[in-house]
Amino acid sequence: MKTYLICIASAAMLSACGGSSGGSSGDAGQPTTPTTPTTPTTPVTGQCQSSAKSVQWDKVIAADAQNLADYQLFSNPCDPTQNPSARGLAYDLSVPLFTDYASKYRFVFIPPDKKAQYHASETFDFPVGTVITKTFTMPADTSQRGIDHERLLETRLLIKREGGWIARPYVWNEQGTEAQWDLTGENLVIDDLKHLNESFNFTYAVPNQNSCTTCHQFNPNGDDDAVDGVDPTPAFFRPIGPKARYLNSDYDYGQGPENQLQKWLAEGLLEGLPASNTDIDSTPEFSDSTALADITASAQLLQDTSKAWLDINCGHCHRKEGQASNTAFRVDWNIPWLGNEQYHGACAVAVSGAGESSIIIIPGDADNSLLYQRMHTQEPGDAMPPIGRNVIHQEGTALVKAWIDAMDPSLCSL
């Protein structure tokens, strides 16, 4: 049943032990790995040589490798941020999910002679054997990103088997030379992360394997079709990011910016893409370096960007098909704002357990809106999202605040 390796001595205090083998102090109250982003990962020569690799598709399907390197997804086993093996392609999202200012490196690997099926509004349908990797790294200073300035934290795999998608989390050792399968999650101490002129000290939580389903479950029709408590279309597991609206944006693969969907098509990874780009949805682009003033200049852009940010950060749970369907806050991109304001939480009363406010969005007053309060706190039990956020996303909260503050208060005054 156990999936742990014996930890190498120099990594005795390290994450991959999972607290199950000797060498752990046994005090679960202490985060394990003291990480110091100021000293980025320095690969040990010898272990981390680049060489031609090819994806071990059978190992991917078996999905039980203790070491991430066994799948041979990258030419350098210590660098999951570039140079994927054949049939692998990097991708980026027009609006990313925030995770404590970590950098993220995403790749999709699709077995030879197979293709993903385009979908207009939901996650693409990927063939069996597909593996998606998302690697999280922590810079010492958010103004200097890139693997040379960052510490490898974790690489999450989503693997499509016959029965559907499964999740496999791998956690990197402190030297960045090895990532091991880790069922139980880890707490990694981040000291002195520099962001603009602030410094953050916090515990970065690598979720345990059970937690993946919290965000990645999708229940068709929600519970609306349940009969006597039994849902004929139960929830299943699936990726969140690879949707047309997030991939209909440019990425520099080395020859200048190219549209990602066209690249997927050209690489033989995708079929069913509409011929005309006007038939493909897209979100505005937003990152931490986006100037808020450029967005607030247009009311429509402000609304679309905010909706996109909320969709990627909250919408996998806060929709009819998600885990938070019983709340009064729903934020899926596919439901237009106009005419569905209350559905999105405007003037709506929270179902339970509210914080200072119990109205989710008070048009014109972000400070007193529960949505903003939940985004703008680190208090356990109040902070949203409940997983993967131990720092307040300043840029995201500023965006949503500007959007709520710009709303017409008369929306609720009847």
Place this chain on the structure above:
Amino acid sequence: MKPTLQRNWLARNSSSNASFHSRVLSKRSLALVIAAASLAMSGCGSDDDDDNDAVTAELNKAFNCSASDTSGQRVVCIGSADDLTDSKVQDDLIAALATAQSGDTFVLPQGRYNFTSTIEFNGLVDNTVVSHLTFRGAGMDKTIIDVSGASADGFLFNNTDHLIFEDFGVYESNNNALKVTKSNGVIMRRVAAVWETDYQSTNGAYGLYPVETSNVLIEDSYVKGSADAGIYVGQSDKIVVRNNVAEKNVAGIEIENSTLADVYGNRAVGNTGGVLVFDLPIGNGKYGSGVRVFDNHIEANNAPNFANVGDFAGGVHIVPPGTGVIILSTSDVEIYNNVIKDHQTTAIALTSYLLPDDQVASAPNADVGGLDGNDATPAVNSYGDIHPYANALLDGWSPLVRNIHIRDNAISVAAGIDNPQGSLIEDIVKGYQLFHAFYPDITAGQTTVPHILYDGIGELLTNTPNPGGAGETILQAVTGGINQVAAALDANGLESDGRQINMALFTTYNGDGVCQQNNGIDDQTLFAASVFETTPGAHTFDDSGSPQAKIQQYGMDTTMVGRVMSDPNGVMGCPATPFDGTPVTVTFDQQSYGCTTDDSDSSSCAL
């Protein structure tokens, strides 16, 4: 098109914190109230000492488990004989869930263990559906999982059918102790949810917390210290809550927006409010009815309300300290054969949603698409624009209380316990205090407010013809108006659902209101009364159209004096066939639970 509502008391301004009554008491009365002897409103209504339970200080760790690999009924040991460290126990449990198979039993060792992460499960292991899981400790006081190190819930399960939790305790959660959502078949048996520090608003919200579930059994469990509700069953169907102890929570036991619940044999002591049955306008189609509360011991729920104060009209922070049972905007409830004693505000409070928020009765906005040309009127582009509660009303919610049958309860109040309070009913309390000041023949030792207190305002507005209308009542005018506007939105293509309020919910009351009979009270006269008349009389509304509480009418109507403290044959009289709830059966695989089955011989179920 737009309903005529000439009564201008139908507020159009949102004043979320103004309770209905503050407008009802005129300035003159308020001045008198303020001049009246000010009561010491001390927030501490509990005689319990505040010592933390130190029973857990010395709890020996012990491993007593034999694993079994029998398919479909595996036993998985958590921890091992030679390693019972916190991290070992936590990680074993997480790893066991990551590799769980249907039918697994996870055996937790004895001892107190500090966890740093939420134990969660979402019904899938490698995308295979997994159900029928049992979590078993060595006893609710022997196996204690301290989840204060986890950032959110202690245990969180969703989409997992047939779950059994038994014989362990979840302590000090930052959020909820044990939450289960979207599951069919949930048993919580001899489980404790505890916050050791009393009356602390930073304690977690809910203890035992099934929500959006069906076939739920909670029995022989213990909840203490939650800053919201100790046992809370919400948006669920087929529920039995029996033989539990809930103490020192804001709400001891709460059934909310749920159908078919039997709550019996429980002890609710020392909470702010003992047993709550709420039906809130949550807008997801789940509204409650068919709750029976019987053979419970509900005593001295006089704790301060230490909930986090939000501005949610129906939030638990509104619970008046010193209330035994509260029914809020729920219909079809039977409350019988309970012992309800020593509550300093009232034994049983029943209220429509108009008391926490009078906007329920506000006039709908009919400016469909903004076509009236008047920029001052906000345009109505969706159902929600019509009225603050239009979405919930169109969704099937009713703000009213109907078919409430209160019978055969033993109500008692010890001498000296008469200190009514609570912001929700502050003006009502002041009114009664004023009344007592004017009527010194209300004997000393009698409670200030009636033992059974009914708002009456929802019923009144359901029974009062709309002035200048065509025979419809005021609430029918509001709801009928919302229906007209909703239909216009559909006709204009602004909405497409074709939703309409079920007008049957708003028919005039006809013996289907709040009724009480055979309720005994020691050495006193039982007072059971409504704050407002429920059928309009000569002075029910003042010159400006605002409804006047009965207390406000005693100068105008000589018969009102006797009706302020009791409604002998009127408002709460029982019809020939009062509401009679149906026993609930909880089905869990081949087992069934409740008064119809495993408990059919119990004295509770014989009542």
